[in-house]
Amino acid sequence: MENMLSILVFFPAVAGLLGFVVEKESARMYGVTVAAIEFALSLWLWFSFDMSNAGMQFVEMIPLIPDFGITYYLGADGISLFIIIMTTLMTLIGMAGMSETRNVKNMIITLLFLEMTMVGVFVALDAIIFYMFWELSLVPMLYIIGAWGGPLRIYASIKFFLYTFAGSLIMLVGMLFVAYTYHDLTGVWSFAITDWYALVLPVDYQLWLFAAFFIGFAIKVPMFPFHTWIPYAHGQAPTIGSVILAAVLLKMGTYGFVRFSLPMFPDASVMAITPIAVLSLIMIIYTAMIAYAQKDMKQVIAYSSVSHMGIIMLGLFAMNAEGLSGSVFQMLSHGIVSGALFMLVGVIYDRRHTKLMSEFGGLAAVMPKYAVIFGIMLMAAVGLPLTMGFPGEFLVLLGFYKISPIMTILAGTSIILGAVYMLRLFKKSFFGPLNNEENMKLKDLNNRETWSLIPLVAIVIWLGVYPKPVLEPIDNSVKALLVFMDEKAITKEAKDMILVSKSNKGGA
Amino acid sequence: MENLVYVALFAPFVGSLFAALFGMSQRQIFVGVIASGLLAVSFISSLLLAINLYTTGNVIHVTMMDWINAGDISIPFGFVIDQISVTMMTVVTLVSTIVHIYAIGYMDHDKAFNRFFSYLSAFVFSMLILVMSDNFAGLFIGWEGVGVCSWLLVGFWYHKPDQTREENPSISPSWAANEAFIMNRIADLGMLVGIFILYWNTGSLQYDVVFAALPNLDDAVLVTAAIALFIGAMGKSAQFPLHTWLTDAMEGPTPVSALIHAATMVTAGVFLVIRSNPLYGMEAVAGVSFFIACLGTFVAFYAASMALVERDLKRIIAYSTLSQLGYMFAAAGLGAYWIALFHLAAHAFFKALLFLGGGNVMHAMHDELDLFKMGELRKKMRGTFIYMTIASIALAGLPPLAGFWSKDAIIETAFNEHTYVLWFMLVLTAGMTAFYSFRQVFLTFFGEDRHTALGFHPHEMYKFVLAAMSPLAVLAIITGWFMGGYKAFIYQIGEGVQYEMSEHTHHLATYLGLIVIFVAVSGIILAYFKYARTGKNAFKRNEEKEQGFFYKLLINQYYVPKIYEEYITKPYAMISEVFWTKVDLKIVDATVDNIAKFFYVSGDKTRAMQTGNLSNYLNWMAVGAVVLLVIAAISAMLV
Amino acid sequence: MIGLSHYLIVSAIIFSIGLVGVLRRRNLLMLFFATEVMLNAVNIAFAAISHYYNDLTGQMFAFFIIAIAASEVAVGLGILIVLFKKHGSLDLDDLANMRG
């Protein structure tokens, strides 16, 4: 199966096209089946993945526009592998747990197209192909937010689209400039990322290009001060939209940093540590505080999501394997946990059509199963050991401590502030007396909801107790990345800052 | 033997899972019985391990599996059974077993009976991980695990509504639970930082590797690591200024208070310091250790002072716990680690007993805790009365009960180290301890009957519960007698934990002990005269005195909770609100929207040129030609 | 002696007059005349330059301009007639249905 990744990318799209034929009533089952097959395919990818190989695997290369250096070039390494699996998993779970009843068929088809673009982003090794999937992913999301969202849905969806679109166009200019430089030096046009890796750029070029890519990625992450689209997007999006948005779409930004910025601009990345760390700290602390001020459950989760992305960003720039691996692991953890939390908020929204915490209180008494699962996810969100939230956060903070103890302590406040807003949310909604008449007869999770959440709970605990199967391949690729960055860096500062693991030092 | 380790560790976990299976169903007695049984298994295994260790001296070290491997860090699930951990294991499993059995009776009428056992067993599991782990990360797992269980158990009666601070100083169980969790998290950050420092300087988190590498490190590194780890310990052991959560945590069911907030979890901080004795015993960190001792002494006194005026039965016991934790830290800070550990064990027994007794009273009084509404209960609750008296004597530190030996040793240590101020404070605190613990006993069991008038009809607890408490009572009496044996046992670890009094102190030991006894007895006598008498000498509440400055200061816990609320909680909420409504919406978001709006508005403005009038269009063409000329001229000049 | 520059200056002046006519006139017919004036100004220039270089190309260009001007008038007048039938006016200011 040489072309496994292509199948993985285009299977949902083909299924989406065929989905137009499927009857409305059967659309949901169709979607779930397709997503399940896709998930199975991604698992197969995992099993056929060579864990000891830190480089790109399943590589496919078909020239598309050779004159212009654009190639259909796919590949996966330890970093992207699990993000792909998480993508297919969250699509499956989101679809299975979806409670939407309006226009289900359109929703299913849209989701399948979205899945294609998301998987595409994570397997693309050609900048233009990457950009293509990156931009295309906006369209289905626009539709999901805009068509099934709340009262401000149109504003939210347009804001989401334009904000990201504007940022990525700057990134595109950056890509074109890299391609130009590559052509200048080698005489060949190429947009292949792996070719670009070989490009050693002067520091000032690196800085400008880093900035260009930064704008594209930072808006997606979303980093402070580019984060303001996300409360609207989450606030208005239907549950499934928020789940996918938080779980996968935000990861595209951080993934972009790993795939492009770090290996291509090692010196600029090292120089950018402090500014990015400062922005990340603002994200962590400032948005955690804003989350505390929210009255709407979903907004709390939305802002917490930004806050957690701050941790991920911090880890990416730790310049050592601990922080970087932790950061990638945290991407997965954040994907699963925040996805699950959004699904949980969706559960109560379906029943009460409100997400205001003041409307609730004492839910634990009427919805015990719900409360238990919510509690587990909440604990994972605040980074409790033995849940999936811990290894990532721990490693990120551990890794960044090497860079700056003071900043790590400030970032570490996330474990406090996270607990503050999350526990407040839990207390306001689940604890206290059951006063509101409307809440007295709420039904606990039904089978569909339970069985779509249980796998997530299982994963959260499994990967909290035994993260090795996932962490090891990630770590291998991350170590290779750091060795590469270290060799490529041209300034002495960067070489000093980038910490190659001891295990690599011996070999290299 | 290795299997025994796993049995000891996982038996409570199995019990927890088993109880969780029935978590949402009706109360099932067998759930409690099986959970207790499994804990007993755990206790027996621990005991066997202890005996094995005592007889053979072989430290057992097992590694179950890898946990986190990334970069150069490698953290396994590894467990070490040495003298320190086995002491903790035995104490923890013993007290837990008794508390479990006790809870079968105490939680009898609670709808969430099964759930309670699930949480309680989960707590024991976490606590065992904490004490058994062979590395700091594993310790942290347990550390956080007990935090969560504490959160769940303090907030067990989550349905209770929030009250004002005047009605209930703890506001509500769910509030208290959150407070406990968050305060612990603040300290945990310190602990994490300590872990980071150790990792980056020693390259590992395994105790043996880290401790072996310590002598090669810079003084500054050692000092910061010691401070950071101690901050973690302060949170869990509720040392000033992170102490307020402990008294509020009394909102939880009494077995919880007995197990978690007296006997086991709160001692984790002390355990950490003892476990890290190679670090704290170093010359370079002597300053930090001395600070620990001072802070411990201060907390001992500080908590005792608040207990003097408290009327809430459980809160008094909570203050006493706080105070005793202070003693332990004083000992650990002064280098007498084994004495601290011994006091920890002894304290666990008598304090659990005291709490469980208090639970009986509470159960009998239908959750009424105000001492002023009790009195003369000894006739109706003989067993409980006896237990609580034993526990109080032990707490007050009178020979031959457990508390005397261990506490006296701590006070003696302070003398031995020539820290006479600490010594004096500790002696004074011992007196206060005796006073308030007997104030509580007398107000509850002696004096006028104040409860009947209020409609209370107390009755004694179930027999099996009282029977279950008996081992604790026995231990509260006899533990001290084995101090010498324990010393020999723990000395096997090595020099780090060994502490001997100097010749001089040894000489004066008897006198020092007598001073302590004298002070304690005076405290008891004072309490007797004030509270125990009946008839016209009976205790009366003095409203006027309650308006006094010191009384108000003490009853309001030195206004610390108030200060936290006014200067931390409220500003935090306010700043959050400002960040959201003013900064995020009005500045950051508005900037983005204004950029978009700017384009839109300028579009509207520019549109005005499109008047539809042909003449205007033609004029535009002419203007355009002129403008082009100007542009061309300017660019010709510039380029 | 009248030289090339005189012709060119005349041409420029007439061109400007035509341009001003285009800009200021409100009647469509007058507008058309003004453009004719401009084109004829160009013709003068071409003829003069052609003479100056002793090259026939310029005069040829002038002839083409004359022809094009004629067809322009034909088409223009055609449109004007239909417009007049529809609107009953040739005033520019009445002709602003589409805007914005």
Next chain:
Amino acid sequence: MLEPINVSLESLNLITLAPMLIAIAGALTILIIDLINSKLDKSLYVMLTVLVLFIDFGSVLGLNVNERGFFDVMLIDGISIISQLMIIGGSMIFIPLALTSKRFHEYSYPEFFALFLFMIAGFQFMVASDNLVLIFVGLETASLSLYTLIALHNRANSYEAAVKYFTMGALAAAFFAMGSAVVYALTGSIELYKVAEVMATRLHETGLMIAIFGSSILLLVAFSFKLSLFPFHTWAPDVYEGASAPLAGYMSVVPKIAAFVVSIRIFGMYIDLGLEWVRWTILILAVITMTLSNIMALVQDDVKRMLAYSSISHAGFIMAALALDTTEGNTSIFLYYALFMFTNLGAFTMLWISRHKKRRFNKRYDHPYEKFAGLIQIMPVGAVIMALFMLSLAGVPPFSVFWGKIYVMQAAVNSGYIWLAIVMGLNSAVAAYYYLKLIVYMFLMEPVKDVDMVYYNISKPLMAIIGLATLATVAAVFYVQPLISYLYYMISASGY
């Protein structure tokens, strides 16, 4: 005195003239057929026109690159061939749009088709010469035909549009003529290659700079009008609104291709002479055009008018590529238009098939946004196709215009104009808003009450054309490679 003129037929190389002659002959044939029988159906004329264009297309393909003919006024170089192919190809897609299910006045006149072919011949003359006379003649032939075609739509707005276009066109023609006169005065020649030679020698003569200035600005004004660059674009929105939708779509592509070819020849020459200020003037003009027309498009209420402004913006985009004056820049012009043609014609066709005789939604506009509200629920396939066109116009990959856009931006980056690429990027982001607005209306809004039908005007041929445009838009990635290499080869062969 005069020598008898002796010209051999071979030296005339009449084959270079053949394509235009075919178009003219076709037009005459149509007129003759009408004389014979005036009751024939429009479908006959449509098919005849397509056939004529087909032959025309073939004859262009058969031309050799870099030939001159007919007293050397015809110039058949690479860009003239590719632009003729594009002009004819675009026209072939356009003309079957007459086959609507509803009857429209203009198509009942055979003259419409004859004029159409004359116009094409005019465009072909424009691009196939570097002689200012012939360019002028071609330009006027095409323009006069176009004015008439617009007026034929036979509505008040169409007349208004025709008059506006005509008047301004006449003024532009005067500017062009005057510009040519100045060039002639400077160099004594109206053949661009000779002009370049002479001008290069006289560049540093004192006092001549003002004349060079004058000539370039006069010509620039004339072509800015044709290319609808700011502030000479004012006719465009009104004319697009007044003309029928297919014609508007046509106008946004084909005449501009012709005008761009001439601009490449003229302004490329100026820039090649080392006159950097010409480059900068054009760049500034282009940037202003794309920006201002974008923000004006934001506030439009009518889709057609919005598309008009968007076409202006796209023209500004390409004008910037022209200013680069590199082979890549020039390639990108043709690539962009080749890709843009399908999408834009597709979009206008979608408007065309939604055309209703009455204005049901708005007193003034034929295609207000409201008309398309909730289209996804009424006609899902139509909505999806329209959305594809909009996304393509917005530059979302992998749809056709994106490839043109990155090629233009790459050309800018390659020439060191990174700021220009960034401006282009930001403009695309602004532009995305108004394309998105239509998508939002179609997908996210509820339909207006009592509307069950939007595409009244649909017919099989139109569906086929939409299908073709959709295919070309979606599958662009597969033919971009051959297209680029062909264009690049042709353009570098002709020395641009």
